[in-house]
């Protein structure tokens with residue numbers, strides 16, 4: 001097992017982060033086991049507060065309740081996350097991603113995250129992610145890249161699963177690569193929303209390291225088969 005959460009994620013890239021909101025939540029343990037058996041490495045939690053985006057979903061107790069060796073990826077679609085990121089770290093998140101549009105003090109949030117211990121193993125650290133809505137230029141993350149491990153590009157507007165991938169995201173992946181290359185650091189690129197069996201390999205080829213998918217895996221029919229097929233598509237792109 002690599003020594004840090006970042007090394008584990010980087011070593012697995014490109015890979016999927018599978019969102020569980022459309023899973024059978026009353027059987028969530030079994031649903032997460034399906035992902036583990038299919039070879040997934042990362043499980044994605046869409047945290048929505050009903051303010052930053054219309055829906056309300058889950059919070060730290062939900063993350064904590066999921067017992068799994070998978071990396072826990074907390075995507076915080078919440079306003080002013082500064083006071084709340086510590087709760088997600090305490091709940092066992094390995095990746096904590098905040099939105100550039102959601103805070104006046106993005107740099108301060110990232111500084112705080114950088115000082116937090118991983119609740120499952122203090123040596124593992126926490127992967128610091130910054131997410132960008134479809135209308136936000138990649139350049140918005142430039143000034144804070146020294147404190148970022150993952151740039152997450154939203155390919156849909158935050159709010160619901162099952163939306164259609166916005167094609168302009170492909171150019172944003174290329175732009176993110178350019179800006180990241182100038183830092184000389186390893187910073188991962190994530191893409192979230194509208195990923196299906198049809199476009200997953202193309203998004204991996206475009207340079208995404210972490211590809212978030214929800215409803216294309218947990219479609220209420222064949223989660224194990226979907227997860228296996230999409231993981232294979234990403235790994236062999």
Ligand code: DX5
Pocket residue numbers: 019044046075156157158159160161162163192193194195212213214215216
């Ligand atoms: C957007 C969320 C996504 C999304 C994924 O609000 O951050 O994680 O729900 O779901 P699909 O894969 O169905 O677009």
Ligand code: ZN
Pocket residue numbers: 019044045046075192212
């Ligand atoms: Zn998400």
